[in-house]
Amino acid sequence: MNVDLSRAHDLFFGPPSEPIEVGKFIEETARIHAATAEDVLTHPSWQELSAESRAAIEAECSGSIAELKTTIEDVWNNPMISAHLYTKHDDAISSALGQADGLAQKGRKRKRLDLADQSRDTPELQALQEYLQSVPLRCWEFGKESSLFMRTSRNSDFNAFRSVKKTGQGNLSRHYQLTDFSYDLNPEEPTTPDALITLTVYNRVPWVQSYLVRMSQHAVLASQTLEDFMRSILCDSSEMPVEEVDAEGDVTGYSLDTRSSDGEEGCLLLIEDVVYGDGRPGVDYAEKLLSHVSKLPQEKRPVITKSSAALGRTTFNSLTLRINQPYWMLHQGNCEHFIVVDQIRLPHPSDPASGYPLMLHLTPALSELCKACSKAPAVISVVGDIRLGESPCLLCGPCWRSTGSPKDDGEVMVVPLVAHNRSWAEGGGRR
Known part of the structure; x- marks a missing residue:
């Protein structure tokens, strides 16, 4: 596939969702009763079934799962069979990628792996192959059309962290415990509803400014502020060496050990045509942005208003957000990022109880x-x-x-x- 076209496909955001009032979302979802196994067993449709039908359904479900689990364990516990599956998967990927060679740029053909069968006709492998061919489901195979949706991995696809990183002091105000397929609220903690918001930070590609690349992904609580989230973003502009100047103002060197007290540490975040400044005394970044916009021609001047509340006093549950809509962030003078909301959801029992904002992904530095x-x-x-x-x-x-x-x-x-x-x-x- 053409490199520019492939990269451009990764930059598409959207279509954006309808505006979501985060506070209203929390209120409405807090009143929704979470279905449990007991609710299913007491459902009128289940009660209308005869005892024989219910027994047959239970036996089919439990038997199918047990059979599937046993089959998978037997396959992956056998080194020869599991190695065969890995090789067949590589064969399928290589064949599918070969279909895209006609769309690739000239002189940049993908390397094809030579994975011809070599003594793979043992009885165990033959039985496994016959079993796979007997499965009527065909959508899991890599067909010719799958090459249109495949590309080689990029640096942004890898994660520098092996586990979720805690970057703040935020705690879930609502703690769930998973016990026997039910969610029990911990009575020792407050019951204030909260939500989790997943956001991805994108940077411009240095050599193609119109393209973006993912830098990091974060999970924040709706009760946290915009400033809490922005402080969790790891950016090279925040680690730049500081200039050391002499009495005449000439640069004599650089240092990473000291930080400038009057450096450009301001920031702003533009969400739904509302700009949130850092609240510093005097003229902050938001005021500077409005001043710059006012100098543009009338036909090119966007309608932007400044929020009365600064980043440190604006919580996510007071905002109206759209999923898959990029929002603009500026800090450290001229360093800009684009923030995309991936999801807004309720907490899950598997979510960490503390340490928010969480960093879920960080692209390795090159x-x-x-x-x-x-x-x-x-x-x-x-x-x-x-x-x-x-x-x-x-x-x-x-x-x-x-x-x-x-x-x-x-x-x-x-x-x-x-x-x-x-x-x-x-x-x-x-x-």
Whole structure:
């Protein structure tokens, strides 16, 4: 498939849902009775069945599940059979991807795997193959049309975390316990209803500004504020080295150990034509945005209003949101993101009880390799050193130490690169 077309398909948001009042959603769903196994057994339709019919249904359900479970366990516990299934799956994927070669760009053919059968005719494998062919369901197979919906994996498809990361102090106000297919409310905790909102953060692709790529995914409580969510976003702009200037105002170096007290740490979030500022004294980012919009031509001027409440005093349950609708975020001067609401739902017994906002996904950071050894990730950028052949030159720590100090330290500047330390630190952090 054409690379640009494939990437463009990943950027489609929507269609957006109808506006959802989060507070109203919580109120209405809190009155809905959760169906349990006891409710099914007491349902009039079940009671109308005869004892023989109910026994037959119960036997069919329990027997089918037990048979399916036993079959799956027998297959995956046999290394030869499970390896055969993995190989057949690779064969099917390779064949389906081969169908898309005609749509791929010239000179960029996908590599086909040579997975010809090699002594796979043992009795166990033959019996398994006959069993699979006897299954009347055919929609699970990879047909020719499946290639239209397949692509190779990208960096944004991988998750840097092996488990959910807790980035805040939010707690579920309603705690559920799963006992015998029923949900029992813990009487020791308050019963204020709450909801979980899943949001995905997208960035612009640096080399194609019209394309977006997923950066992270978060789960927040409806009772939390917009500021709680924005503080949980891990962004390289929040870890940029700070300039060190002399008395004359010239840049003499950079440091990651100190933070500028007057740096551009403001932020704003534009939701449904309402901009929420950070509430800093004087002119905040929201005021600057309105000032910029007012200078646009009348026909290109969007209708935007400023919220009277800042990010730290605006909770999600007071908002009206649309699923699959991108909302614009700006912080750290000119760093922008796009926030997409994926789902709004009630808490589940399997949800963590504390640590919200939760970080569900983080795209692994891609580090530049050292220009000297081409093996280790670069950690510094050296500017003005004629020995390196290019300026700036990205180097790792060992290569820079092996190079030694330059003859003229005043003409050489060493800039530390973003180390992504916040990605692995516990808890929240700075915006």
